[in-house]
Amino acid sequence: MPEFPSAEWANEVVRAANDDPQFARLARHAHATVLFEFGDQSVAFALDDGTVESREPSDFAGWDVALRAPMETWEKYLSESPEPFYNDLRSVWTQHDMTIEGDVVTAFQYWATLKRLVANFEVAR
Amino acid sequence: MTGRENGYHEPAEGRYVWLEFDGEEYRTYYEKAGTGDVPLVCLHTAGADSREYRHILEDEEIREEFTVYAFDMPWHGRSYPALETEWWEEDYELTTDFYAGFVMHFARTLGLDDAVVMGCSMGGEIVLELAAEYGDELDAVIGLETTDFVPGEERGYLGDLIDILRHPEIDQERFRPEWILGLQAPASPEHRKRETWWIYSQAGHGVYAGDIHFYAQEWDAREKVSNIDTEECGVHFLTGEYDFSGRPEDTTRVAERIDGSTLEIMDDMGHFPVVENPEAFLEYLRPVLSDVLDAR
Numbered sequence: 001m002p003e004f005p006s007a008e009w010a011n012e013v014v015r016a017a018n019d020d021p022q023f024a025r026l027a028r029h030a031h032a033t034v035l036f037e038f039g040d041q042s043v044a045f046a047l048d049d050g051t052v053e054s055r056e057p058s059d060f061a062g063w064d065v066a067l068r069a070p071m072e073t074w075e076k077y078l079s080e081s082p083e084p085f086y087n088d089l090r091s092v093w094t095q096h097d098m099t100i101e102g103d104v105v106t107a108f109q110y111w112a113t114l115k116r117l118v119a120n121f122e123v124a125r
Numbered sequence: 126m127t128g129r130e131n132g133y134h135e136p137a138e139g140r141y142v143w144l145e146f147d148g149e150e151y152r153t154y155y156e157k158a159g160t161g162d163v164p165l166v167c168l169h170t171a172g173a174d175s176r177e178y179r180h181i182l183e184d185e186e187i188r189e190e191f192t193v194y195a196f197d198m199p200w201h202g203r204s205y206p207a208l209e210t211e212w213w214e215e216d217y218e219l220t221t222d223f224y225a226g227f228v229m230h231f232a233r234t235l236g237l238d239d240a241v242v243m244g245c246s247m248g249g250e251i252v253l254e255l256a257a258e259y260g261d262e263l264d265a266v267i268g269l270e271t272t273d274f275v276p277g278e279e280r281g282y283l284g285d286l287i288d289i290l291r292h293p294e295i296d297q298e299r300f301r302p303e304w305i306l307g308l309q310a311p312a313s314p315e316h317r318k319r320e321t322w323w324i325y326s327q328a329g330h331g332v333y334a335g336d337i338h339f340y341a342q343e344w345d346a347r348e349k350v351s352n353i354d355t356e357e358c359g360v361h362f363l364t365g366e367y368d369f370s371g372r373p374e375d376t377t378r379v380a381e382r383i384d385g386s387t388l389e390i391m392d393d394m395g396h397f398p399v400v401e402n403p404e405a406f407l408e409y410l411r412p413v414l415s416d417v418l419d420a421r
Contacts, residue, residue: 104289
């Protein structure tokens with residue numbers, strides 16, 4: 001499996017998400033660029049009406065929503081058996097040290113889409 | 126497959142009762158099952174309805190000792206707002222006084238003397254008010270995911286969450302259930318967790334927001350709980366270890382303030398034990414119900 005996070009890993013996420021019928025359902029009509037920051041590394045994903053593409057920091061000028069957390073937090077959240085309060089995007093945001101920045105309405109509009117995209121992070125690890 | 130045969134009828138029967146309360150009339154839906162001597166009144170969570178209690182209503186062992194009542198609060202499920210008011214002209218907001226008063230009015234009207242009241246989440250909050258203010262009319266309360274106070278922003282009930290829950294650019298049928306889905310434990314069966322999701326996709330517009338006004342903003346029983354007399358009204362708590370809304374530490378704090386109360390933290394359980402993992406929940410509930418019966 002590719003190193004997490006990395007450009008290769010991001011490509012695997014894109015492949016997994018675009019092969020995921022549930023992601024396709026939840027991402028219908030979604031258009032946004034979402035930045036994920038893992039400690040000092042970041043990857044962006046562009047949602048485009050049921051599909052997703054990855055963007056490296058040098059490839060995009062801005063983002064709509066940014067989710068930032070230390071690597072340790074992401075590791076706990078993405079683990080197979082997360083500890084209490086590391087088991088959901090809402091809990092790592094509100095109970096721990098993930099931050100969500102940008103257009104909050106967009107974040108909530110696409111809440112289910114973001115959760116499904118993150119579920120594919122696990123598939124690609 | 127559930128193992129139920131074609132044509133199987135569940136024991137619960139649904140009815141409507143008209144309740145005159147606080148100067149208005151409320152057409153109120155409730156389900157009833159069982160032949161036991163002890164009335165057990167079940168209170169649903171915020172933005173949800175009595176469907177959450179279908180497993181309790183169906184449980185044979187419980188129905189032998191208890192008669193179970195699960196009703197939909199006004200604005201929820203199959204209960205309407207007060208239909209002869211201009212209810213559509215104002216935002217719905219639940220208050221402590223209305224909530225506790227309505228539960229007691231339901232019990233009194235149906236003649237449910239010395240009832241046991243079990244509530245989850247916002248229902249788990251209001252049972253504290255019931256024990257404190259109406260303990261002489263009740264036999265016991267069972268609080269699920271109970272807290273005496275919600276520090277809103279630390280639990281995800283952000284200052285602007287109520288605005289989000291009424292925002293015209295956000296699909297509330299999808300956001301609301303996704304927002305609460307992760308409050309359930311990873312180990313709970315996916316099909317049951319999706320049952321919670323389904324219920325939460327169906328509330329009337331603004332009703333969950335109005336309940337959160339009570340649950341995470343108005344509610345503060347931190348001083349009142351120490352006055353509860355468990356000799357008069359038994360108090361029992363069950364809280365899931367994965368519940369980050371009414372956290373185990375919250376219920377523990379409440380239990381420590383109420384002499385004679387009991388508390389069990391449920392392993393691998395989240396905020397919706399009655400729905401998300403009914404089989405595991407019943408294993409925790411049965412000893413509590415036994416204690417309630419023994420104490421009568």
